[in-house]
Amino acid sequence: MKKTYILTLLFLTVFLNFFGQNLKKDNNYNQTKALHNVLVSIKEKVYENELQASKTLDSLKPILEEKANDSLLGLFYRLKYNLSSNQLKKELALQSINKSIFHYNKANNYKGIVLSTMNKGNIYLFKGDNIKAIENYLTALKIAENNDLKNEIGLLNKNIGVVFSNQEKHDEALKYANKALNIFKSLNNEKEISSSYINIGNCYFNTYDANNALFNYEKAVSISEKLKDSLNLSLLYNNIGTVYLEDKKDTLNGIKYLQRSLAVKENLNDKNNLLFQYTNISSLLANLKRFQEANMYLDKAFKMAKQSENKLELAEIYEVYSKIYEGKKDYAESLKYYKLHKKINDTLLGIGNKKAVEEIxxxxxxxxxxxxxxxxxxxxxxxxxxxxxxxxxxxxxxxxxxxxxxxxxxxxxxxxxxxxxxxxxxxxxxxxxxxxxxxxxxxxxxxxxxxxxxxxxxxxxxxxxxxxxxxxKISNQLNKINSFAKTTITELRDTIWAMNAESFTFEDLQVRMLNFKEQAEQSNQNLKIDFTVQPILKTVKISSLEGVNIYRVMQEALNNAVKYAAATHINIHAKEEKKCIKILISDNGKGFNIDEVDLGNGIQNMQKRIGDINGEFELTSSKNGTKILLSIPFKP
Structure with a gap:
């Protein structure tokens, strides 16, 4: 099979040289279709000989640029993305997929935009950045739904389910996997029906329901064997082997399926899935106390995970390293790798990360x-x-x-x-x-x-x-968790307050801010906050978006003044000036040099919030304190 493909690529290269020479003579639909067919033929065999595929694509680039067909260029850069992604060069893959989206947008090719945006989400998913992954998936889903792209809607629901599975939200993951399955059944897309059964099986496996997991995996095996779908079969053999090992405690069957999976993946040269396979086999060997072999596979997985910046897999790899060194009774190394595992895992499954995905x-x-x-x-x-x-x-x-x-x-x-x-x-x-x-x-x-x-x-x-x-240390950490949860409840109530009204008066905002002022002064007896509002502003109506953004900025300014500037006196004064609400927040803290200090996320978030409501944000600071001036336009 591989020899035939190399000959095909060589033929394509010769054909492209001839094609390029005659492109100027006859610029018509048939040439565009021929170019598209060449790209599709490369797409179908791109992993069998990556070097030759890359050379063929490079020879195509000047022809495509001369043709100036944005849909073809979009497909070209998506193929470049596929190559870079399989070579674990995720940054190059990201650059290529951004170019692909750019050209598809120019061509108004909605299907291309959806597929490439979904691939961009896949990069972030591999990196463990669930927030950016879900943002790209939902952007693509909106375009797909607006243009009734049912197959792509199914693919996106399937991937969104994986995001929630990574965050251990298994009910949400199962809901999206079933939604994808129903769409693919309506389209009679057997390949994706099989993939959906794999994801559903994974949801049951993650909730320790081995029988339902195997039931869905076996459905997928039946379809994939009929289609001769090696990629899906390689994933299924791995998952079935894992169920036998971890839930059924059947080592013999478990090893048999994992070895079959490894053989198929090595034959496919599918590096992304090989990475997962090396980790799984290493974990198995570590459990069997075959630490030297386990270390050999794990070193391969570690190199590939670092190259691809796959945080999710790195967390698993560090955990297996910890298990190996524990088995070798090298407890210092075992503890070191366990801490590395815990650090990445806490980041991926952190409250903020989950909350951000849920909010999006x-x-x-x-x-x-x-x-x-x-x-x-x-x-x-x-x-x-x-x-x-x-x-x-x-x-x-x-x-x-x-x-x-x-x-x-x-x-x-x-x-x-x-x-x-x-x-x-x-x-x-x-x-x-x-x-x-x-x-x-x-x-x-x-x-x-x-x-x-x-x-x-x-x-x-x-x-x-x-x-x-x-x-x-434990006591202090418990106090921090307690304080963080109470603060989050307060912020949650503020959000609910903003959601339950389409608009409210500035006086409502003042009352809310005065409550915050009282809480701040009670928690810090040395702190004094003055909050004055010009009477004319009290009846001014503002939208809920304006209200919550102004409130959050004032909150952040007060927190910064107390936490970083050690201020003891903060003054907030709101007035009307030239059809604008002017809010001046000043403190007597130690201040800082704006040119020498790297402004953090807090100040950048304040600037963005005020910008979102068409306002202006000004910050000045000196040794005598810091001043923030907010200017928000309004209709009297």
């Missing part, structure tokens, strides 16, 4: 629901316009006779009143639905996340009072 998903789903409501309102408007047109037409017809005119006019008026009444009722119902959705979201946030945070606080308190903790 919630924003996407909320925007989708609001779009549906807007579409319904537009439909009602069209119906209203249609009735009005019919009424006008009826009035013109009624000119035929005075009696007919009067009767028709009365009838039309009655119909118009009934329609207006019905339209008003439907508009009210639509507004109520939107309010109910917001209320449901805020209730979910309060009941679920709020309850979980309260449970954390209660658990920490029980630990502190139920056990005699003499280690000051």
């Amino acid at each position: 998903k919630t924003k996407y789903e909320t925007a989708k629901k609001e779009k549906q409501i807007i579409e319904k309102e537009l439909k009602l408007k069209k119906q209203e316009n249609l009735i009005i047109s019919l009424s006008v037409f009826g009035v013109l017809i009624s000119l035929i006779g005075f009696l007919i005119y009067r009767q028709q006019k009365l009838k039309n008026k009655q119909q118009e009143k009934e329609f207006q009444l019905q339209s008003a009722i439907e508009k009210i119902e639509t507004q109520n639905q939107l309010f109910d959705q917001r209320l449901a979201i805020s209730r979910d946030l309060h009941d679920n996340i709020g309850a979980q945070l309260t449970f954390i606080i209660s658990s920490v308190d029980n630990l502190k009072f139920g056990f005699k903790i003499t280690d000051q």
Whole structure:
């Protein structure tokens, strides 16, 4: 098979030289189609001889650039991405996929945009950056849904499920995997049906349901063997072997399946999956106390994971290293690798990381629901316009006779009143639905996340009072967790407050800020905060987005003044000036040199929040303190 492919690539190279010489003579549809077919033929065999595939692509580049067909260039750079990704050169892969998206955008090729944006998400998923992965997946999903790209919608649901699986949100992962399966069944796409069964099996395996995991894996094996899909079979052999080893305690079958998986992956030259396979086999050998062989496979996996910046796999590799050194009774090395494993794992599964992914998903789903409501309102408007047109037409017809005119006019008026009444009722119902959705979201946030945070606080308190903790570091860490959870509850309440109103007055914002002021002064008795608002501003209405952004910026400014500047007196003054809300926040802290200090995420976030509401953010600092001036336009 490999010899045939090398000959094919050599033929393609000769063909391309001839093709390039004649391109200027006959620039038509057939040439574009021929170029597309050449690229597709490379795509199907790209991993069998990476060097030859790369040379062939390089010989294509000047021809494609001269042709200036953005769809072909988009496909070209996606192939470059495939090569770099399989070579574990993730940064080069990212550069290529960005170029692919750029050209597909120029060509308005929505399917290409979706696939390349999904591939960009895959890079971040391999790197363990779940936030950027979900952002790219949801961006692609929105475009796919707007253009009814059902197969791509299925692929994206499948990948989104993997993000939630990585975050140990197994119910959410199973929901997306089943959604993908149903889409592929409707399209009769057997290859992706098989892939969906693999993901569903993984969800059951992660929740220790070995029988359901094997049931779904065996469905996938049946389809993949029929299709002769080596890639899916290599994944399945690995997963089935893992179930036999970890859940069934059947070492013989487990080893047999893992060896079959390794043989297929090495034959495919699929480096990304080889990385996972080396780690799995190493873990197995470590459990069998064959530490030297385990170390050999693990060194290969470590080199590939470092090259590809795959944080998720690095965490697993460090854990296996720790197990190997523990087996060798080298406890110092074992502890070192366990700490490295824990550090990466805590980052990937951190509260902030999970929260950010959940917030992105919630924003996407909320925007989708609001779009549906807007579409319904537009439909009602069209119906209203249609009735009005019919009424006008009826009035013109009624000119035929005075009696007919009067009767028709009365009838039309009655119909118009009934329609207006019905339209008003439907508009009210639509507004109520939107309010109910917001209320449901805020209730979910309060009941679920709020309850979980309260449970954390209660658990920490029980630990502190139920056990005699003499280690000051542990005690301090428990206090930090307690304080962080309480702060998060406060921020959650602030968010719910902002969500439950479309707009509110500046006086509402002042009351909220005064509550924060009292809490800050109670926690620091040396701190004094003055907050004054010009009377004219108290009745000014602002949107919930403006309100929450202003509130968060003032919060961040106060925290920075106390935490970093050691300020004891902070003054906040709000006034109206030239149709702008001017808010000056000044403190008597130690200040800093703006030109010499690297401004952190906090200040950058404040600038972005004010920019998002079309405001201006000014920061000045000296040894006598720091001043922040916010200018937000408003309509009196």
